[in-house]
Amino acid sequence: MLHDMKHDDIVGDYQEITLNLFGNLTRKILYTQIETPYPDGKLIVSTTDPNGVITHVNQAFIEMSGYTKDELLNTPHSILRHPDMPPAAFKDLWDTIQKGNKWQGFVKNLRKDGGYYWVKATVIPNVRNGKVTGYTSVRRKPSRTKVEECIKLYPTLF
Amino acid sequence: MSNLFTISPDFSPDHISGWYIFNTWLQKQTGEAIHLEMYNDFHSQREAIKSDKVDLIYANPFDAAMLVREKGFLPLVKPLGRADEAIIAVNAENTVEDVAHLLPGIRVAVTDDPDVHLMGMIMLEPGDLDANNVNINVCDTYVLVAKHLLRGDADVGIFLAEAYDNLSNMIKSQLKILVRSQISVIHHSLMIGPKLVEKRDKFQSLLVDMSNDAKGKGVLEGLGIDAWVGIEDEEMEFMIDLMDTLNT
Numbered sequence: 001m002l003h004d005m006k007h008d009d010i011v012g013d014y015q016e017i018t019l020n021l022f023g024n025l026t027r028k029i030l031y032t033q034i035e036t037p038y039p040d041g042k043l044i045v046s047t048t049d050p051n052g053v054i055t056h057v058n059q060a061f062i063e064m065s066g067y068t069k070d071e072l073l074n075t076p077h078s079i080l081r082h083p084d085m086p087p088a089a090f091k092d093l094w095d096t097i098q099k100g101n102k103w104q105g106f107v108k109n110l111r112k113d114g115g116y117y118w119v120k121a122t123v124i125p126n127v128r129n130g131k132v133t134g135y136t137s138v139r140r141k142p143s144r145t146k147v148e149e150c151i152k153l154y155p156t157l158f
Numbered sequence: 159m160s161n162l163f164t165i166s167p168d169f170s171p172d173h174i175s176g177w178y179i180f181n182t183w184l185q186k187q188t189g190e191a192i193h194l195e196m197y198n199d200f201h202s203q204r205e206a207i208k209s210d211k212v213d214l215i216y217a218n219p220f221d222a223a224m225l226v227r228e229k230g231f232l233p234l235v236k237p238l239g240r241a242d243e244a245i246i247a248v249n250a251e252n253t254v255e256d257v258a259h260l261l262p263g264i265r266v267a268v269t270d271d272p273d274v275h276l277m278g279m280i281m282l283e284p285g286d287l288d289a290n291n292v293n294i295n296v297c298d299t300y301v302l303v304a305k306h307l308l309r310g311d312a313d314v315g316i317f318l319a320e321a322y323d324n325l326s327n328m329i330k331s332q333l334k335i336l337v338r339s340q341i342s343v344i345h346h347s348l349m350i351g352p353k354l355v356e357k358r359d360k361f362q363s364l365l366v367d368m369s370n371d372a373k374g375k376g377v378l379e380g381l382g383i384d385a386w387v388g389i390e391d392e393e394m395e396f397m398i399d400l401m402d403t404l405n406t
Contacts, residue, residue: 040257041281041339045400058343104406120283122403128395136396138403143286144258 002076004028009066010114021078022052022090029083034115036064044119044139050132052077066112077137082110086157097125097135106142106150118147160191161213161354164206166346167199168218168271168318171299176380177216183377187364188357200270213351219344220272220405223398230352233394235365235386236345243319243344244277246337249307257336258284260314262291267303267312270296273344276404278316281337304329343397347389362388 002025012032019027044064047056057065057072065072065080072079081090085108096103103123108116119139125132163184165177174196181194192214197203204221206212207229217225219242225231246257254260260282268275279289295312297303300321306312308329319338322330348365350358368374369385378385 038284040284041337041341043341043400043404045343047396060340102403102406122406124399124403126395126399136399136403138400140280140404141284143284145286 001074002027002079005030005112005114009112012114014114017083019081019083021076021081022094023076025076025078027078027081029081029110030114031083031110031116032114034113036111036115036117038117038119038141039064040141042141045136046072046077047126047134047136048077049134052135054079055134064111064117065109066115071112080109082108082116084108084116084154086154088157089154093123097123100125100127100132106146107139108150108154109139118142118150120146160193162206162211163192163194163214164197164203164212165194165216166218166221167197167203168269168274169216170321170324170382173381176377176382179380180377183368183374184364188361190354190357200272213353214348215351216346216348218271218273218346219397219401220276222347222349222394223401225349225351226394226398230355231349232355232358232391233389234348234350234358234362236347236389237381237383238369238385238387240320240383241342241345242273242277243339243341244274244281245317245319245322245335245339246278246281247304247307247315247317247322247333247335248313249310250332250334252313252334254336257282257287260285260287262287263293264313265293265295265306265311266314266316267295267297267306268316269298269300269303269318271318273401274316274318276401277339277341277344280404281339282314301325301329304333308332343400345397347394347397348386 010030012034014030014032017029019029021027042060044060045058046054046061048054054072054075054077062069093103107119107121110116120142121139123135123137126134126136163181181192185192300317303315304325307315365386366388369378
């Protein structure tokens with residue numbers, strides 16, 4: 001279940017927007033301009049079912065997102081969706097992985113406290129006995145140069 | 159006919175005799191004839207796997223996908239509490255404190271240990287570094303990687319964290335860690351091939367119980383392992399998927 005963000009959870013000055021998400025969901029987003037740096041040496045790992053609902057998260061995911069494990073499990077992965085990310089990026093992601101291919105890109109993720117963090121994400125289909133049973137997403141620390149390129153590029157894709 | 163057992167060539171030299179003793183233990187316990195073959199490098203080990211010579215393997219995680227998906231191997235056990243982690247280190251006198259400040263053209267000393275190499279290169283990415291803009295120098299051992307850093311023949315070294323931690327204090331005092339990975343889920347695995355796969359449950363339960371027996375515990379000590387932990391198929395598939403995402 002995906003809930004609207006709560007004012008009490010937000011740290012710092014914030015803006016408000018309502019996002020349309022995959023699966024005809026809408027969510028009220030409260031977001032700040034505070035960046036959390038990606039921690040050195042860690043990978044953020046999650047798996048979802050074929051509909052993008054979270055089935056597994058690792059500790060780094062919990063720490064960087066700011067949510068508890070219980071808040072994340074059985075929730076759409078779009079809980080991380082930041083309004084600065086162009087919908088075209090996620091359409092490309094879904095088109096790619098639903099064809100059984102690997103997707104890679106730079107993503108600005110939203111935290112529970114309204115802040116954000118940049119990642120280099122790779123998503124692959126989990127194929128078991130010839131059937132896609134879900135998707136695994138692994139995020140690693142991005143290069144700052146690539147992030148700067150995305151900061152310029154993404155606003156042009158809306 | 160004898161079965162062939164082989165060990166990932168990145169094993170610690172201190173444990174060579176331990177693996178031979180383990181093989182003797184395994185033969186006695188399972189009643190199977192098993193010949194232990196040590197390959198000098200990953201290339202010759204992979205050639206043996208490709209020509210279906212291998213029946214049991216203590217495999218590097220990098221090779222797990224090929225073993226499971228192309229050769230029909232299944233996981234048995236992994237060492238308790240021992241994940242593969244990598245370290246990026248430089249000479250202690252190097253003024254660089256962050257990987258992001260390393261520059262293209264640097265000389266990187268590595269071994270041919272494939273999962274550590276992969277993790278290390280990922281940790282260099284935040285500095286916009288990749289195989290196309292660094293000079294890779296492949297060394298036979300992690301001690302030689304350290305020596306290249308001390309001599310100034312290399313700017314950066316990629317180490318298996320365990321190998322780095324086991325370097326002498328004198329060497330470590332002259333090095334500086336920039337990043338230590340904290341991935342936790344990448345590990346070596348003992349795996350069983352198609353010829354023996356019907357005996358998988360028997361092998362797995364013997365191995366999992368090994369640390370409960372005084373003699374078995376002694377054999378494990380010779381490998382530097384506290385106990386074996388069983389691996390479920392899905393856990394192995396998860397690690398293979400993870401390695402697949404990293405190998406991009």
